[in-house]
Amino acid sequence: MTTIEQTLTPNVAGTDRELIAFRIGEQEFCVDIMSVREIRGWTPATPLPRSPAYMKGVINLRGVVLPIIDLGARFGLATNEPTERHVIMVAHVGSRLVGLLVDAVSDIVQLSDAAIQPTPDVASDHVKSFVKGIFAVEGGRMISLIDLDHVLPESEAEAA
């Protein structure tokens, strides 16, 4: 984590956006910090019948019924049962509020738009629909910028 901070500090000039970086398995992703409302620990969710596998259920967020999406499962990555060390990022997706289950939140990243590269064509359409772009950080690591609009099922994103 400290590495990220160090590598990115020189880039501060020309900063266009702030992003929250998080980890799922060995991969790193980020979303626009403005779309994240809060970050909280995992609490068991109430399962919803006949839901997709990435839909972990709903929790009570101070009176709001919050659907929890396992982001790793949504991207088609292998995931484990959530533990207390998992983290829920509460984010706005369109007009909805959803909880995104991730392994850990790693950092806040400042980045200029120019540093973002388009998603290479190697990625499958499924992945490409979630990844808006990628950018490199020193040490040969790569962070993918996530487009939250497509995290909910398509039919719902349109309706929202």
Place this chain on the structure above:
Amino acid sequence: MSDDPFEAIKATFFQECEELLADLEGNLLTLESGSTDIEVINAVFRAVHSVKGGAGAFGLEDLVRFAHVFETLMDELRSGRKPCDDPTVKTLLRASDVLADHVAAARGAGAPVDPVRSAGLVAELEALTYGGAAPAAAAAPDEDDFGFTPVAMDLGAFEAPGGLPDLADLPPLPDLAALAPLSAPAPLSDPGSLPDLSAPAAARGWKIVFRPHPRLYASANETGLLLRELARLGPTRVQMDDSGLPLLDALEPTDSHLIWTIELDGDASETEVREVFDFVEMDCDLSVTPLGDAATVEAALAAVADEDDSDASALARAASSELDIAALLASVGAAPTQAPAPVAAAPVIAPAPEPVAPPSPVKPAPAPTAAAPVQTAPPAAAPVTIRVDLERVDRLINAVGELVIQQAMLAQRVTESGMARSSDIGLGLEDLELLTREIQDSVMAIRAQPVKSVFQRMPRLVREAAEATGKKVKLVTSGEDTEVDKTVIERLSDPITHMLRNAIDHGLEGPEERLAAGKPAEGTVRLAALHRSGRIVIEISDDGKGINRPRVKGIAVERGLIAEDAILSDDEIDNLIFLPGFSTATEVSDLSGRGVGMDVVRRSIQSLGGRISISSVPGKGSTFTLSLPLTLAVLDGMVVGADEQTLVAPLAAIVESLTPNEADIHYVGGVDPVLRFREAFVPLVDVARVMGFRDAPTVLKGGVVMIVETESRQRAALLVDAIHGQRQVVIKSLESNYRHVEGVAAATILGDGRVALILDIDALVTAKRTRTPSRSDLQMAS
């Protein structure tokens, strides 16, 4: 848009219009039912007048034009010059529909008004106003005239012993008119003194006496500008009377002390003259009299005096106003104007402020009329209300919902901590619970509204439906004051509309057929609302021919909805009409056969957590009964457990609960379990399995069964692991952040802070029958 103050005012105007139109229709219906109460006619007049007034301020020309014609006729009616008979009221009702259309069009909420229909009604109204003859030139409403028509005050009503020879038009003071209907057709001692109302076009000029009230200046009007406006109409001679002006040390600078007397030459009409004072007429004393008519001027002055008198008593204006009047009267009397009037007027007014001599015998006449409405005026007695943004109420309701949950959580924690119920904390919590419940009830009551707002729209619908079908229909409503949550009300309108149309289109027979069947030619449709066991019940019944069961069954077979050899009870046949794709009208009529049928009605009722049922007697008619929860915010539920999950079943659907006996379980075809319940077999639904919590085969042992009844009166047995108890829960939408989930009606938050799902009983029971194990949702998801 909403930031624009003008738009905000306009929005308020339209809100008021809605209320005015509702009042208007309500009052017209009162008239239709045979009432001849002058107060009702006055109320109709005022409603139209207010709509017109506001519309004029916003430049809504079409609306003003129509309202003007309407108002003119109402004026004739309220003065008693035209009889308020049945055909007239019928026309007025249709005119009120068109007026509502004009309002909707002006608001941008409705389609543009059908010009032919509007013009047709204008013609009808004018025909009634002018007694069939072409409108007299004098009274023909100027198309560009957005001013208020002069409200003719019938001076004959307070005729002085000497006899007032001619009409004097009093200033139209709507607020005064509202309280003191001076124009009430009080018995006239001398029919000959009936004022000639078509006279205003008279004369070579006008004498205008204008005394501004302080209010006029307070609302930023300026006498000079008014005088300049008048001068445009013709040569004017203006006199200012400053005799009312006190000495400097007694001068209250914001008071108004001056009186202007303007003589206007030329042939301007009285309407034009009054138009100048359009925006200030409420804030001044104004008399407009033909020039050189001494008696009329005298009458006008007397009228001003009289009016001020009743004004003062009725409106309970500041006591100082009487002094003002005295000053005015004295000054007018003393003013050396050229008009011959003052000579006559002087003795009249001299003894002021005591009751003036000649007008005094006059006063008793208007006084009772002025006093009576004050005593009976319902607005004064009506509860004080405020307008509140609905969003604020919703925020409060949400917060109270949280309070209820928090309170339940706290109570549960206390119990878990092993604290005795009789401890101080336990007792305190009990009080808190009571209080919370009370707050919740009160908050819910804020949203509760009488169903009147929906019912009021129906008479028009029935009129139009009757017109379209050529049937004679009478709508009888009852229980308009039954209250129900606003969200429920909003969604009641469409189903009721649809069912009323159906009742008229399909239920009622034509007049001949009815007569032949020994019924009155006019069919009756009843719309009733009532509270029954914590729900609101809406009944829509007609006295028509009832459901044609053989035909219904035939159609159902034809459409493949039922097997040809199906044996159905009468009840079951009646319920066929709720099936999707069912429509009995052989010809698609304009009115109700638009392809959407009762299934749509049923679905929208069900989405509100309601039920719909039908009962029908051939030849006697049909009754549709809707039963709906009073609120969509809370629900009485049974908290149950199924495979470690806590679920809530709506209490309304539960018939009873029991511990099943292994011997009562049977398997249809060896697969599908049914439970024997009171000599009937009902399908057994394993909730944990249907909800996908458990894949293992159903285990009956240790389980509890709830017998539930669906909207369509089907029964089923829901198997759960345990029943935890009954509880009122706050309904939380799943859709707001996620989407609809099959089998789940909504969610709630229980005492332990976790989300529990509220079961959709109907979906569960049908899912049991139709569900295939494939997880189709999964495929749709990506």
